[in-house]
Amino acid sequence: MRLDAEFTASALEYSACPRWSRAEVALAGRSNVGKSSLLNALAQAKGLARTSKTPGRTRCLNFFTVGAALALVDLPGYGYARMGRAEAAKIAALMREYLRLRPNLVALAILIDARRGPEAEEFALAAEVRARGLDLIVVATKYDKLKNSARAAALKRFAPLESAPIACAAPTGEGVERLRGRIRECARRESAAGRPKPIVAA
Numbered sequence: 325m326r327l328d329a330e331f332t333a334s335a336l337e338y339s340a341c342p343r344w345s346r347a348e349v350a351l352a353g354r355s356n357v358g359k360s361s362l363l364n365a366l367a368q369a370k371g372l373a374r375t376s377k378t379p380g381r382t383r384c385l386n387f388f389t390v391g392a393a394l395a396l397v398d399l400p401g402y403g404y405a406r407m408g409r410a411e412a413a414k415i416a417a418l419m420r421e422y423l424r425l426r427p428n429l430v431a432l433a434i435l436i437d438a439r440r441g442p443e444a445e446e447f448a449l450a451a452e453v454r455a456r457g458l459d460l461i462v463v464a465t466k467y468d469k470l471k472n473s474a475r476a477a478a479l480k481r482f483a484p485l486e487s488a489p490i491a492c493a494a495p496t497g498e499g500v501e502r503l504r505g506r507i508r509e510c511a512r513r514e515s516a517a518g519r520p521k522p523i524v525a526a
């Protein structure tokens with residue numbers, strides 16, 4: 325079943341994040357890893373989140389509501405070498421603030437190119453997610469770019485993250501239903517815990 329996501333808001337600064345009670349599941353990852361494409365695949369809506377061959381496309385936090393209780397957040401990518409230093413620092417600060425402070429955040433999906441495997445940035449992100457007690461979802465993206473014979477070895481490189489990756493391919497939809505299931509599960513667990521989500525004050 326698709327996630328009926330609707331673009332609702334963008335935030336260039338942490339203080340501009342929407343004030344609502346929705347649980348948020350955010351997608352993080354290196355620039356060009358396929359965050360926006362996967363969001364579109366989750367929603368089965370091609371032009372929902374803007375995708376591009378040019379890395380560094382998404383430069384703000386983009387919020388997509390899914391019904392009254394959930395929102396997906398497309399985060400700007402990190403590690404884009406050709407982005408100006410001031411711009412990169414601004415984006416890194418925005419991400420850090422969102423990850424550390426956002427009370428609505430219940431789970432972070434870390435997207436990692438299946439061909440590349442996790443690197444220092446992803447290990448650091450995973451540690452931060454666990455330290456905050458959030459749910460961690462590990463996604464191996466662009467799985468369609470790997471030959472069948474190379475797939476098992478590629479996924480083995482994810483083992484040190486200690487969370488089984490969901491292998492996804494946006495063009496074919498492989499793995500996407502599993503990821504939807506995980507996202508729904510995180511949101512459900514949160515509402516079952518009965519934690520009232522704060523409506524963030526200004």
Ligand SMILES: Nc1nc2c(ncn2[C@@H]2O[C@H](COP(=O)(O)OP(=O)(O)OP(=O)(O)O)[C@@H](O)[C@H]2O)c(=O)[nH]1
Nearest residue numbers: 356357358359360361375376380381382401466494
């Ligand atoms: N073959 C294949 N290509 C993909 C997949 N996901 C994304 N792409 C391509 O990779 C490029 C980057 O995808 P985006 O979804 O824009 O990546 P992003 O992570 O949102 O990038 P930033 O916003 O720059 O951080 C585009 O050319 C996509 O078409 C996938 O699963 N398989």
Ligand SMILES: [Mg+2]
Nearest residue numbers: 359360381382
């Ligand atoms: Mg993007």
